[in-house]
Amino acid sequence: MKQRGRHRRRRRGRALRAFLSATALALTAAATMISVSQAKVPDRGPGDLEPLTASADTAPLRLTEHRIPQTTLDRLAAGMGRPVGVGAVLDGADRSLRDAVDCSPAERRALPVSPSATRAYCWNTDDTRGWRPGAVTTSGDADDDGVWGANRVILSGWSRGDGARTKRGLARVGFVDAGDLNHLSYTWALLAVPVDGGRDYRGLVSHVSGMVWYQDKLLVTADDGDRTALYVYDMNRVQRATVAQEAVGRVPGGWSANGYRFVLPAVGSYELSGGSGAPHPATVSLDRSTAPDSLVAGEWTLDDGDRGARLWRYPFSTAPGHEGLLATDTAGRAAASQAYETKVTGVRGVLSYGARWYVTRAAGPRDDHGTLWRQEDSAKADDGADGKAHEPGAAVCGAEETHSCWSPATESLSYWEATGEVWTQSGRALFALPLASIDRTTR
Numbered sequence: 001m002k003q004r005g006r007h008r009r010r011r012r013g014r015a016l017r018a019f020l021s022a023t024a025l026a027l028t029a030a031a032t033m034i035s036v037s038q039a040k041v042p043d044r045g046p047g048d049l050e051p052l053t054a055s056a057d058t059a060p061l062r063l064t065e066h067r068i069p070q071t072t073l074d075r076l077a078a079g080m081g082r083p084v085g086v087g088a089v090l091d092g093a094d095r096s097l098r099d100a101v102d103c104s105p106a107e108r109r110a111l112p113v114s115p116s117a118t119r120a121y122c123w124n125t126d127d128t129r130g131w132r133p134g135a136v137t138t139s140g141d142a143d144d145d146g147v148w149g150a151n152r153v154i155l156s157g158w159s160r161g162d163g164a165r166t167k168r169g170l171a172r173v174g175f176v177d178a179g180d181l182n183h184l185s186y187t188w189a190l191l192a193v194p195v196d197g198g199r200d201y202r203g204l205v206s207h208v209s210g211m212v213w214y215q216d217k218l219l220v221t222a223d224d225g226d227r228t229a230l231y232v233y234d235m236n237r238v239q240r241a242t243v244a245q246e247a248v249g250r251v252p253g254g255w256s257a258n259g260y261r262f263v264l265p266a267v268g269s270y271e272l273s274g275g276s277g278a279p280h281p282a283t284v285s286l287d288r289s290t291a292p293d294s295l296v297a298g299e300w301t302l303d304d305g306d307r308g309a310r311l312w313r314y315p316f317s318t319a320p321g322h323e324g325l326l327a328t329d330t331a332g333r334a335a336a337s338q339a340y341e342t343k344v345t346g347v348r349g350v351l352s353y354g355a356r357w358y359v360t361r362a363a364g365p366r367d368d369h370g371t372l373w374r375q376e377d378s379a380k381a382d383d384g385a386d387g388k389a390h391e392p393g394a395a396v397c398g399a400e401e402t403h404s405c406w407s408p409a410t411e412s413l414s415y416w417e418a419t420g421e422v423w424t425q426s427g428r429a430l431f432a433l434p435l436a437s438i439d440r441t442t443r
Helices: 002-031 055-061 070-080 086-091 378-383 435-441
Strands: 063-067 119-122 131-138 153-160 171-177 185-195 200-203 211-214 217-221 228-234 248-251 254-257 262-272 283-287 294-298 309-315 338-342 347-353 356-361 371-376 414-416 421-426 429-434
Touching: 055 309, 055 338, 070 185, 070 262, 086 171, 086 185, 131 217, 131 283, 131 414, 131 421, 153 211, 185 228, 185 248, 185 254, 211 283, 217 262, 217 283, 254 262, 283 414, 294 347, 309 347, 309 356, 338 356, 347 414, 371 435, 421 435, 429 435
Parallel strands: 131 211, 185 262, 283 347
Antiparallel strands: 063 262, 119 429, 131 153, 153 171, 171 185, 185 200, 200 248, 211 217, 217 228, 228 262, 248 254, 283 294, 294 309, 309 338, 347 356, 356 371, 414 421, 421 429
């Protein structure tokens, strides 16, 4: 029976790959219908990244670390019960993502034209209606072997976009069991922040546009109106809700998490140290090609604006007892180790690996698709030290050779180094493709 099931999964995998290839061809055909006025991008593109080295440019990028007191966390755990880990959450994964073949045509239009997705799934309509998709991170970020314990995991961030005013902006994470890529199951956990010394918690009110799971910590972007730039969650401190109500926090009879069975309370945060001009990190990703590993950050810019975005990185700490957190000085400040400016406007997601940076641009008001640009440090690109040409690039598709070939609205990119795949999501579509295919097509 196991052998038969294996053959069935292989046949289904081949069928899905063929289906995705056909979908890419259909999207390419659709791209040929884009008018020249919509499609054309300046031939020279945005150029390479310009390094920012002046203190006036880098000082505003500093973050200050704040830990939630251990007594607060202990009090919350005492009230809610012993925390659980990722494995316990996955044991409760009772929903299934749909394979690409079961996605609707509208959902499949969120996939890139070029390079094409090699894996694609769609979230269920009934539990994502009214929710806005955001960042993706995986156990490939958490550990360099791509596995957390015995589990391969994908985390997907969402925020509430409508409904009662008190619930608007609530943030949650989908825990996806990716052990069998032919069948992805998932469940939800609410993101929360302890209050009243751990006697209660509130829901995190933020669009989860950036998220990185590194070691045992989950770093999540925050835009809830104060100076908090990132919230920090401990993946070993997931709490079980005890009351299945739509309320959030302590309620008569126990603890509620908007109807979900699990809640992640924050264990710390990073606040902006700079002045009013300090950029808010709206998108983040992990770069394992640096030493030490680093958190890459970028700010969003207006789709139709004339100002590019700042991109920068923070090194992760290697100090004992500071696992999964950013490197800080004695005052708890995290400084950017590199900073750049890109001329790409409408920036959404950013990824860095090796000498290359990958920046996604949102689809414009008259475009069906966005753009993914590959860029490098202009100083390194100009020196020609490796004997190779260094030019920015983006995929070209359609009869008019437009650069609008990428997914319309991917807000983050996550590179699973162990498999060579980049994971992201747009609309209700969750998809992956090899980083090598991005490099081949961005010329």
